Amino acid sequence: MIGVALASSGCKTPPYDWNDSVDGLPDLSLIQDFSHPDLRRPHYCDGIFVFDEQSRLSFFDPVKLEFHDVVDLACPAAGGALPFSMALSRAGTAWMEYDSGQLFKVDSETGACTATTFQNTLNGLGTFGMGFAADAPGSASETLYIAGTDTGELAEIDQQTLAITSIGQLPSNDAELTGTGSGELWAFLSGAISHAGKVDKMTAQVSPNFPLPQLGDTSQDGFAFGYFGGAFYIFLLPPNGTTNVYEMNAANGAVRTLLTNTGRHVVGAGVSTCAPQN
Helix, strand or coil, X not given: CCCCCCCCCEECCCCCCCCCXXXXXXXXXXXXXXXXXXXXXXXXXXXXXXXXXXXXXXXXXXXXXXXXXXXXXXXXXXXXXXXXXXXXCCCCEEEEEECCCCEEEEECCCCCEEECCCCCCCCCCCCEEEEEEECCCCCCXXXXXXXXXXXXXXXXXXXXXXXXXXXXXXXXXXXXXXXXXXXXXXXXXXXCCEEEEEECCCCCCEEEEEEEHXXXXXXXXXXXXXXXXXXXXXXXXXXXXXXXXXXEECCCCCEEEEECCCCCCEEEEECCCCCCCC
């Protein structure tokens, strides 16, 4: 969550088979994409998509702890606006917000970018973090939630009309969201002492709300947040460094360092609700 410079589009061939599951076997516990002959889940169920200040949309493999570049972003944002936050739908479409207030839909495989007619109609909402969450455990139906960075307001965006409906106030004005296929919504709350917790989708109350002093002061960091396979992944970009990646235990908030000084400048992340839940 901070700006990303624009670059010309240029799809890069990933160094792996997009159609493979994480372990190379079909996962029959998930809703299958029957357009694939082998009935394996689509590639976007198998990891976390991230974008960085170099305009790259990339795929982070939480099993191998590897980044794979996918495409250079080239959304036609007005006035040189920069990407700010993203979410990934169950269908593999990245919904990408620019700091101009524009909202685009991006094909996560090709990088093709389509403008929407979205208008920010909530007074003072400003830019926002965002994430999809399933409407019920295992449901293919999902809702796009946003968290205002100026107001801390939790709201939802109707995927058809793009209308915004306010829900309530989060305990921080600087939050990123991620959802799960089990129907939960979680937030990473940046600050002098960061927090992360489960968000009530009806009231915006956060419980449990885990303090994360291990991360230090993140109030000046770029950050992104995603859920995969029973754990949360936090991407932190310090002002004068490169992205560090952390894993947070969903049961007790314990944090462990996965990668440091990755050479990347990650500022957004998105995970489909078809991703493994444990």
